Amino acid sequence: MPLFLTARDQSLNDNQVCRHLSVQGLLPEVVSKQSLSDIKRMPVLCDNQTSRLGDFFDVDGNPNDDQIECIGDFSRVHFLGAGMQSGTIVVQGNIGRHAGEQMRGGNLLVKGSAADWLACGMHGGDIQVYGDAADNAVGSLPGDRYGMTGGRVLIHGSVGSLSGSRMRRGFLAIGGNAGEATGFELLAGTIVIAGTPGPHTGLGMRRGSIVLSGTITHCDGNTACIPPTFTEGAIWRPLFMGLLGKQLANLGFPPARNTAWTGLWQQWHGDTLAGSRGEIMTLVKT
Numbered sequence: 691m692p693l694f695l696t697a698r699d700q701s702l703n704d705n706q707v708c709r710h711l712s713v714q715g716l717l718p719e720v721v722s723k724q725s726l727s728d729i730k731r732m733p734v735l736c737d738n739q740t741s742r743l744g745d746f747f748d749v750d751g752n753p754n755d756d757q758i759e760c761i762g763d764f765s766r767v768h769f770l771g772a773g774m775q776s777g778t779i780v781v782q783g784n785i786g787r788h789a790g791e792q793m794r795g796g797n798l799l800v801k802g803s804a805a806d807w808l809a810c811g812m813h814g815g816d817i818q819v820y821g822d823a824a825d826n827a828v829g830s831l832p833g834d835r836y837g838m839t840g841g842r843v844l845i846h847g848s849v850g851s852l853s854g855s856r857m858r859r860g861f862l863a864i865g866g867n868a869g870e871a872t873g874f875e876l877l878a879g880t881i882v883i884a885g886t887p888g889p890h891t892g893l894g895m896r897r898g899s900i901v902l903s904g905t906i907t908h909c910d911g912n913t914a915c916i917p918p919t920f921t922e923g924a925i926w927r928p929l930f931m932g933l934l935g936k937q938l939a940n941l942g943f944p945p946a947r948n949t950a951w952t953g954l955w956q957q958w959h960g961d962t963l964a965g966s967r968g969e970i971m972t973l974v975k976t
Contacts, residue, residue: 692780693721693729694751695743697762708736710786711746714769718777718796721753729753760785765805771798774815790817791831793841806850807831809843812860817843818941825850825869828862838862838879844943851888854881857898863938865945873900876968882938884945893917895961895968901934902972903949916970920960925974927954949973 712735721729730744743749751759756777764770768786771779775795784802790809796816803821809828823845829852830837837856848866855874864872867885876895883891885904892900935951954974959966 691752692755692757692759692778693718693749693753695758695760696748696750697760697764697767698746698748708741708746709766711736711767712769713743713767714772716743716758716770717774718756718758718779719775721758722756722777724753726750726753768805771796774798784821790815793817803847804845808845809841810837812838812841812843814840816841819843819845819847822847822866823849823853825852826855827853828857828860829853829874830856836877844938844941846944848885854879857881863943865943867904873898875964876900880934882934884949887915889915890917891915892920892961892968892970894964896964897967899968900970901931902970903945903951916958916972917960919962920958920970921962921966923957923959923969925954925956927952928971931955931971 726749730749732743733740734743758779760781763783764781765784766786769788770785771789771793772791774793778797781800785800785804787805788807789804790798792811793815794813798817800819804819804823806824807826808823809817810831811834827849828838828843836858838860839858840860842861844863846865849864849868851869851871852874853868853872854862857879858877860879863882865884868883868887870888871890871893873881873892873895876898878898880899882901887902932952935946935949938946956972956974958970960968
């Protein structure tokens with residue numbers, strides 16, 4: 691049985707009580723060494739004022755199970771899973787900003803949607819979001835040279851702008867549409883967009899791969915497009931696409947079942963302004 695954290699609606703929905711709650715340090719590997727009473731006394735920041743975890747959540751269950759289950763509205767709860775190295779965190783609804791930031795291992799499962807800065811600077815582990823993710827998902831933090839350097843993130847819904855920016859390694863799959871400048875200054879790693887990509891996808895990318903299995907149109911100033919700084923390459927049937935589709939399907943990623951992964955793909959080389967060593971792959975509609 692996991693450790694259960696049940697949000698008290700009045701405490702987290704009343705602007706006069708707490709508008710933003712930071713729970714850095716609330717991790718499976720930390721709580722597994724503590725009693726329930728110790729966990730209730732863990733320090734948290736409510737609008738930059740130190741409070742106790744038990745002031746906002748009912749705490750129950752087994753802290754030694756290496757799993758935390760969050761019940762209720764966590765949309766104002768920030769930094770959940772930040773720096774996690776092992777164990778599992780399950781969020782039954784929405785989650786606030788910086789969830790899974792600089793995560794190094796373990797699993798974070800969000801059954802709702804995630805706010806800004808999901809998985810920024812992630813180094814390892816697995817994150818799956820059943821809903822949408824806002825801006826800067828799996829991106830780089832302000833002032834950081836790199837974004838994601840390892841791990842795997844599956845977002846079943848859509849994402850905001852600058853997702854996967856400055857990604858160094860790792861894997862990001864987006865089941866819905868993507869906002870502006872997905873894969874900005876991508877250094878390495880793989881991004882899959884199953885929906886419609888936004889403008890400036892892959893802008894400034896140096897290496898790595900962006901796979902567009904959804905709706906693609908050429909640039910006309912407003913629509914989703916292949917950037918004009920990418921050059922057209924070969925049309926071929928890469929074997930690794932079939933393996934990628936099988937992997938995504940095995941992970942329970944719904945769009946993977948609706949894509950002809952073993953079909954023909956168009957390769958685009960770019961960004962020409964950054965050396966043309968990256969690639970965008972688009973599914974050829976037959």
